[in-house]
Amino acid sequence: MSKVVDITGVSSKEARLKRIIASLEEIKDTLVDVIDAYEAEDESSDKLDLLTEALDALEDANDALNDASDEA
Structure with a gap:
């Protein structure tokens, strides 16, 4: 697992959001x-x-x- 996800280099908001989702997974x-x-x-x-509570919170996030x- 990578330590920190650098999303500042990604240009579009949608692309940054997708990277965050992938990292969360x-x-x-x-x-x-x-x-x-x-x-x-x-x-x-x-x-x-x-x-388990932490996992539930991550799933909610x-x-x-x-x-x-999906709305973007």
Whole structure:
């Protein structure tokens, strides 16, 4: 996973939005892997609950960005 997404070099707003959406998808996939690793080790449910809430928030953000992209 790349560290930081540089969207300043992309000219159009729509292209920048698409790059943000793609990066968010990558972050979500990575978080799913982390959650799976914690589940495999039977980590505390509190930590898993927090990670799952974070994943839900990322999915909500992704949905909102996709909606905004569709309207543009």
